[in-house]
Amino acid sequence: MKTNSLQYKLWMSGTGLFLCFFLVIHLLGNLQLFLPPDRAREQFNWYSHLLAGNIIIEIIAYVLYASIIGHTVYAIILTVKKSKANGTKYVYDKRGVSSVWYSRNMGLLGTIIFLFLIIHFKDFWYQYKFTNLPLDAKGNKDLYTIVEKAYQQLWYVLVYEVALIALGFHLLHGFFSAARTLGVFHPKYVRWVKVVGWVYTTVIILGFMAMPVYVYLNSL
Template structure:
């Protein structure tokens, strides 16, 4: 049973770290939206076209989809295994004294992120792949206009900001958990791992949170 659980954790760690790497690339691409509108439209639409037309990137995207599915499925399996291993609940639970809030609520955080991903894929990926978008001056699908339009809605901004806060807490715990599973969280490197984990989580969280707010306040003014 321990070997099986370890295998589940390894799958979670590997897929999680791949998704962490993808988030860096995704953030760098989305930061183009902070450019002046004329430049942002051309660059972002070209970037979107590149992602959909390059065979190497298509292969990576399939790995991404499989990683998201595997990460979610194995998270559910591990949750069930942990619940079964704990057995009956005690009246007085001291876990809150030795574990962080985000580590005890990874199920809730993961559910929020999963709901966000469904909405995100529906509004952008599905529309880009199967919708009838207008073309920009360069002949690329004008996904930029869809993004700008969606981020001018207050409720959409609130949804995104809350989802990215959940993502930040999820990343923070997930990064440390993965480093332990892969044997990287050793006394010699513990401080470096902690600093890197915090820096990465804050950078990704606030980077993604900045973009919708920037669009909302600049295009609604």
């Protein structure tokens, strides 16, 4: 059981780190949304077309899909195993003394993120891949207009922000957990691991949170 659990944790760490790398690339690509609207439309649609027509990017995309599914499945398996191993819960639960609240609620945070991913893929990825979007002046699919219309809705922006807050706590726990699993969370390096984890999470989350707010405020 211990061997299987370690293997699952290693796979969780591997898929998680790949997803962390993808978030950096995704953030850098989406920074074009901060350009003036006309230029943002041209640049963002060109960027989307470039990604869709590149075989290497297509391969990475399939790795991404597999990583999301694998990460979710391994998380469920580990949660079930941990639940069985813990056995009967005691009346006096003092886990909060030794662990932060988001570490004890990864199931809830993961569920919020997974549901948001379904919405996110449906509204953007699915529409780009499988619907006949209008073309922009350069002849590229006008994904920018879809993004713009989505972020002009306050309820959508709020859902997006809540999901990103959940993702932020998920990243913090996952980053430190992966460091322990991979043997990096050593007393000599623990301070730097924490600093890198907090800096990475803060930059990623604030960067993504700013995008829908920026588009929404510009639409008022």
